[in-house]
C-alpha cells in the first residue's frame with residue numbers, strides 16, 4: 001500500500017501535452033472532468049498552479065504549455081526550460097533521471113495469474129495495449145534484441161504475463177493485448193479479470209506503458225482503457241507506436257492521430273500523463289523512453 005501511494009505522488013505533477021497544444025487554445029484545466037479522484041492529485045495541482053503564478057514574467061501561453069507538461073518530482077514547474085523536455089514528448093527530465101543503459105536482459109517466467117508473478121519486490125513496468133499495437137516489438141527495441149519477446153503479424157500472440165529481468169534489477173512485463181476482435185466473449189472477459197487483477201494487486205508496478213497505435217485514429221477501447229487505469233489510480237505513460245508509418249492516401253498522419261487522441265483524453269484528465277512518440281522500426285523515442293523510465297524507477301527506488 002505504501003508503495004502504491006508513492007506511485008500516486010509520482011503522477012502528481014503530470015498534465016497534458018507539449019508543442020502541439022502550445023498552438024491550440026487550451027481550456028482551463030479546472031473546467032475539465034476528473035476521473036482521477038485521489039485527493040493528493042488535486043492538492044499537487046493547486047501547488048503546481050501556485051508555483052507558476054509566482055513568476056509574473058511568464059506569459060499566459062507559456063503558463064498553459066507548462067501546465068501540460070509532465071513535471072517529475074524534484075522539478076519546480078517554473079524552473080522548466082526547453083532543454084529539459086525530451087524530444088517528441090511532454091516529459092521533463094529531472095534529477096532522478098540516471099543511467100538508462102540496458103546491459104543485460106533475461107526472460108524470467110510466464111505467469112497465467114497475477115499471483116504467480118515473481119515475488120522479489122523489484123520495480124516493474126507493464127507494457128499494455130491493444131493486440132498488434134507493437135508491445136513485443138517495443139520490448140525488443142528497448143532491449144535491442146530481436147527475439148526477446150515474440151512478435152507476430154497475427155494479433156493475440158502474447159497470452160501470458162511475461163517477466164523480463166533487466167540489469168538484474170528491474171522488470172519489463174509483456175502483457176496480453178486487449179481488444180482482439182476475433183477472441184470469443186469468454187476469452188475477452190478472461191482477459192479483463194486476469195489483467196485487472198494484475199493492475200490492482202501488483203505493488204511493485206512503477207507505471208503502465210499504455211501503447212497507442214499512432215497510425216490509426218483514436219480507438220474507443222484505448223480511451224476506455226486509459227480512463228479505467230486513471231480511475232483506479234494506476235500511473236500511466238502514453239507510448240505512441242508506429243510513428244514511422246506514413247499514410248498513403250486519405251488517412252491522417254501519426255502526429256495528427258496522436259493529437260486527436262490527446263484532445264479526447266484531455267477532457268477526462270486534470271493531470272495529463274506523460275506521453276512519448278516511438279517507432280520500433282526506426283528506433284524513434286527509444287533512448288528518451290528509457291531515460292523517462294529511469295527517472296520513474298529511481299524515484300520509486302529511493
Ligand SMILES: Nc1nc2c(ncn2[C@@H]2O[C@H](COP(=O)(O)OP(=O)(O)OP(=O)(O)O)[C@@H](O)[C@H]2O)c(=O)[nH]1
Nearest residue numbers: 131132133134135136137151152156157158177280
Ligand atoms: N511500421 C511499424 N510496424 C510495427 C511497429 N511496431 C510493431 N510493428 C508491427 O506490428 C505487428 C504487431 O507487433 P507485435 O509487437 O507482435 O504486437 P503486440 O502488441 O505484441 O501483439 P500481441 O502480442 O498480439 O498483443 C508486427 O507485424 C510488427 O512488425 C512500428 O513501430 N512500426
Ligand SMILES: [Mg+2]
Nearest residue numbers: 135136157158
Ligand atoms: Mg505481443
